[in-house]
Structures are given as C-alpha cells and as structure tokens.
Amino acid sequence: MGVAAFGYALLHTVFYLIDKGSLATVTGELSRLYIWTGWIAFIVIIPLALTSMDYFVRKMGTWWKWLQRWTYAAAVLTLIHWAALHDWGGIAPAMTHFGPLIALEAYRVWYWYLRPGRRTVAA
Numbered sequence: 301m302g303v304a305a306f307g308y309a310l311l312h313t314v315f316y317l318i319d320k321g322s323l324a325t326v327t328g329e330l331s332r333l334y335i336w337t338g339w340i341a342f343i344v345i346i347p348l349a350l351t352s353m354d355y356f357v358r359k360m361g362t363w364w365k366w367l368q369r370w371t372y373a374a375a376v377l378t379l380i381h382w383a384a385l386h387d388w389g390g391i392a393p394a395m396t397h398f399g400p401l402i403a404l405e406a407y408r409v410w411y412w413y414l415r416p417g418r419r420t421v422a423a
Contacts, residue, residue, distance in 0.1 A: 302371060306349035309342050334384035341377035344370050375401060 320326050329335045348368060350356075357364050379398055386393060395402075 302345070302368075303349055303352050306345050309345060313342055332384075334381050337377045337384065338381040341374045341381060344374040344377070348374070 317326065320329075330339070348371060351360065351364060351367060360367070375398075379394065382397060383389075383394055
C-alpha cells in the first residue's frame with residue numbers, strides 16, 4: 301500500500317509540475333499551506349518507498365521500523381494538504397478519503413494492544 305501511495309504521490313507531483321509549467325510559479329506557491337504540506341509529505345515518503353524492499357528490512361534492522369513510522373507524519377500532512385486544498389470543506393469529504401486509513405490504524409491498535417485475551421510476555 302505504501303509503495304502504491306508513493307506512486308500516486310509521484311504522479312500527482314509530476315502532473316502538478318507540468319500544470320504549473322515553470323519553477324518560478326512552483327516556488328511562488330510554496331507559502332500556501334496546502335502546497336508546503338504536500339511537498340513535505342512527498343519528501344517524507346521518498347525514503348519510505350526506497351527502503352520498502354526486503355533487502356533494506358534486513359540491512360537496516362530496527363532502524364527500518366523507525367523510518368517506516370514516519371508514515372504517520374506523512375499521512376497527517378497529506379490530510380492537511382487535502383483539507384486545506386478543499387477550503388476545509390467539512391469532515392465528510394475528508395472521512396471519505398481518510399476513513400479507510402483511520403479504520404485500518406484503529407484495527408491495528410486494537411489487535412496489538414487492546415484485544416481481549418491478548419497474552420503479554422513477561423520479561
């Protein structure tokens with residue numbers, strides 16, 4: 301899912317750059333909230349996508365998991381990017397796009413930390 305999100309973000313960025321047509325136009329828009337949050341989110345997911353192969357999981361060890369946790373920052377920045385771009389148009393459109401991500405994260409927290417009968421290993 302993460303690599304697919306990166307692929308979408310890359311295409312989104314390429315089409316944005318083509319649409320703007322010049323570096324001056326792109327840099328002129330950097331002060332807008334929805335622009336800089338999008339750029340930062342894109343920059344955050346580049347190393348995540350580049351290290352998503354099994355080779356990097358083995359090579360990086362526990363650092364791989366630390367790096368991959370930056371996904372949460374990218375998701376929040378993406379939500380802000382999207383909401384600001386749409387003039388903060390209410391919670392319903394945002395939930396349509398980000399609801400599945402929130403549901404998956406809620407399930408993950410429940411499964412690993414809150415589910416009944418979960419055994420804890422004594423150290």
